Amino acid sequence: MKYGESTFDILYLLFAIISGILLLVKAKSRSGKLMGIAALVLGCGDAFHLVPRVLNYFIDADFTAALGIGKLVTSVTMTIFYLLLYYVWLLYYGGQEKRGLTAAVWALTAIRIGLCMFPQNGWLANSSGMTWGIIRNVPFVVLGAVICCLYFKNRKADRPLRPVWLYILLSFLFYIPVAVFAGLVPMLGMLMLPKTVCYVLTLIAFMRAALTEKTENVQPDRR
Numbered sequence: 001m002k003y004g005e006s007t008f009d010i011l012y013l014l015f016a017i018i019s020g021i022l023l024l025v026k027a028k029s030r031s032g033k034l035m036g037i038a039a040l041v042l043g044c045g046d047a048f049h050l051v052p053r054v055l056n057y058f059i060d061a062d063f064t065a066a067l068g069i070g071k072l073v074t075s076v077t078m079t080i081f082y083l084l085l086y087y088v089w090l091l092y093y094g095g096q097e098k099r100g101l102t103a104a105v106w107a108l109t110a111i112r113i114g115l116c117m118f119p120q121n122g123w124l125a126n127s128s129g130m131t132w133g134i135i136r137n138v139p140f141v142v143l144g145a146v147i148c149c150l151y152f153k154n155r156k157a158d159r160p161l162r163p164v165w166l167y168i169l170l171s172f173l174f175y176i177p178v179a180v181f182a183g184l185v186p187m188l189g190m191l192m193l194p195k196t197v198c199y200v201l202t203l204i205a206f207m208r209a210a211l212t213e214k215t216e217n218v219q220p221d222r223r
Helices: 002-026 030-058 064-093 099-116 130-153 164-181 186-212
Strands: none
Touching: 002 030, 002 186, 030 064, 030 186, 064 099, 064 130, 099 130, 130 164, 164 186
């Protein structure tokens, strides 16, 4: 168990970080560069939690605080990742920015990050009750739903990002039970593996989109 999960986590982190670097170096468009930044935010943020998790399997030491702080950092960077997905959508599909929508996305991001900072989350003890697990994830789920709908809107476009809406949807379906009930049912933590696979598929879509893109903007499907 520990070898399989550890190998998976390390390969995922390497893939995310290397993908981000390649996108920043190779991508020609602004949207491609932003995909690279998003990949790096995701990979580097997850490293704060996954590296202590891997070390905890092999080193006889107390990683409670490190794992808890890692979850906090991951919670913040994952939220920023979805904020960046919004701007990737704007740039890649050439959509017209709506101030109300942008304000809502930023507000949800700020509220989610703000809620993560409350001591009631119990990060240092790596122990969070169900109540705060729900509270801090409400704005995050709403944010994810908004981003998912935006990519769903453009699903008919003949582009590599077509399935991203589905990856977002599935990642939240796997994430929500873990975020809310993992404290009661630890085995639910295994759902983070398919959630991570959804992120890997999203990054693969980024690579295909950014490294084959010939034009900066794509008109969105308004049907």
